Amino acid sequence: MRLETSKQEAGDLRVETGGGQASSLKPQASSLPPAPSLKPQASHLFLLLLVFCVALGVRVLAWQDTRFEVERTQAGVTADYKHAARAFVAGGPAALLSRTSPLADPNTLGHPPGYPALLALVYAAFGESDEATQLVQIVADSFAAVVILLVASALAVGRGAATLAGLLAALSPQFVWNAVQILPDTLAALPVLLAVWCVALAWQRPRLWKLFAAGALVGLSVWLRANALLLAPFLAVSVFLLYERGRRLRYALAVVAGAIIVVAPLTVRNAYVFGHFVPVSLGAGQTLLEGIGDYDSAGRLGVPSTDTGIQRMEAEQYARPDYAATLFGPDAVWRERARLRLGWSVIREHPLWFGGVMARRAASMLKLERARRVGARPPISQALDAAEAKAPEWSSAAAELAQGGRSRRPLEFRGTRTTCCACRTESRAAG
Numbered sequence: 001m002r003l004e005t006s007k008q009e010a011g012d013l014r015v016e017t018g019g020g021q022a023s024s025l026k027p028q029a030s031s032l033p034p035a036p037s038l039k040p041q042a043s044h045l046f047l048l049l050l051v052f053c054v055a056l057g058v059r060v061l062a063w064q065d066t067r068f069e070v071e072r073t074q075a076g077v078t079a080d081y082k083h084a085a086r087a088f089v090a091g092g093p094a095a096l097l098s099r100t101s102p103l104a105d106p107n108t109l110g111h112p113p114g115y116p117a118l119l120a121l122v123y124a125a126f127g128e129s130d131e132a133t134q135l136v137q138i139v140a141d142s143f144a145a146v147v148i149l150l151v152a153s154a155l156a157v158g159r160g161a162a163t164l165a166g167l168l169a170a171l172s173p174q175f176v177w178n179a180v181q182i183l184p185d186t187l188a189a190l191p192v193l194l195a196v197w198c199v200a201l202a203w204q205r206p207r208l209w210k211l212f213a214a215g216a217l218v219g220l221s222v223w224l225r226a227n228a229l230l231l232a233p234f235l236a237v238s239v240f241l242l243y244e245r246g247r248r249l250r251y252a253l254a255v256v257a258g259a260i261i262v263v264a265p266l267t268v269r270n271a272y273v274f275g276h277f278v279p280v281s282l283g284a285g286q287t288l289l290e291g292i293g294d295y296d297s298a299g300r301l302g303v304p305s306t307d308t309g310i311q312r313m314e315a316e317q318y319a320r321p322d323y324a325a326t327l328f329g330p331d332a333v334w335r336e337r338a339r340l341r342l343g344w345s346v347i348r349e350h351p352l353w354f355g356g357v358m359a360r361r362a363a364s365m366l367k368l369e370r371a372r373r374v375g376a377r378p379p380i381s382q383a384l385d386a387a388e389a390k391a392p393e394w395s396s397a398a399a400e401l402a403q404g405g406r407s408r409r410p411l412e413f414r415g416t417r418t419t420c421c422a423c424r425t426e427s428r429a430a431g
Helices: 039-066 075-091 093-097 106-110 114-126 130-154 159-171 173-179 185-204 208-224 231-242 248-274 284-295 307-317 332-349 351-364 398-402
Strands: 002-005 013-016 022-025 417-420 425-428
Touching: 039 130, 039 159, 039 173, 075 093, 075 106, 075 114, 093 248, 106 248, 106 332, 114 130, 114 208, 130 159, 130 173, 130 185, 159 173, 173 185, 185 208, 185 231, 208 231, 208 248, 231 248, 284 307, 284 332, 284 351, 307 332, 332 351
Parallel strands: none
Antiparallel strands: 002 013, 013 022, 417 425
């Protein structure tokens, strides 16, 4: 046996045996791959933090500018969510399965219980505070902008385009406005975005658990809002078309299974508490009728376009005055199914008209949602409830009011111009 050292590579030993066969022995260290550079990971992390900070900053500024105005947006719906959240706080998770809890009121079937449960967690940690709820939603929506960047990166989009997508979501006035409202709209979008990210990751490296997680995340969104109920089947169809034979059916079923496992407990709970099969919540018939009424401006179809109109119509139609008080009160499930039957009958009788309505409705989705403009004046930083409880202070001139004003009886200013500090307006004092 003879040992030779290669001239081309130091440390490369050639071993020649008696049979004339030669083999090469290299040190183990030379076969290790070079250490990966940390610069790409660090720069990617910087972009994620940049998008999150921009989104968070914009939403905090919008919250500071509009926090006393969001209460006027769907105030009745917000009040229903808060009422259900108080029931969770009082009865705990067991209230969801109790037939005597306020959550067993049929009026609570108008919305899934996920958002009230989240409000209850916020109330338990910080007290019943709209500010705390809004800040939680702001953080979640800021993370949603980051997820959009991650989705674009997973789809092999350029880093610049992915960052631009995240920044556009961070700066979107519509997303910013929805984030500060006491409504589940912005929270329900986050699980859907995470589901899309899981599908994008599974496209790069197929794993069954990623697609199962995508379906489960869609189910989580359904707990917040029922809008995503049919998203899981459509997502499963897209997965079925993306993958080759032998794996497509298994992956599509994983998406559906994940959604069913998360949503099924809610369906079982509704059947137990209310005695009816309600997959998530009620409201499809109401929404269908009001949508038809919105586009029937002449009123020739006789379909109401508001909640109150539906309640009055049902009270007169069924001779039940108590129906006029609530939308989902007595006989909630039966009334909702009757609304669906009425809506489908209108569609069958006027298919061309309804097709045109749907086309216009789809075209309207291409328009940006209305959002509140940022005020040019400094925002109101204190609620006006405290000022309404105080007696006004009267001054004979604006200059005197600016110096602090002095309390006088209104009779002293009979027939003279006075300035009220409570409303900062001038008026003619009357006797």
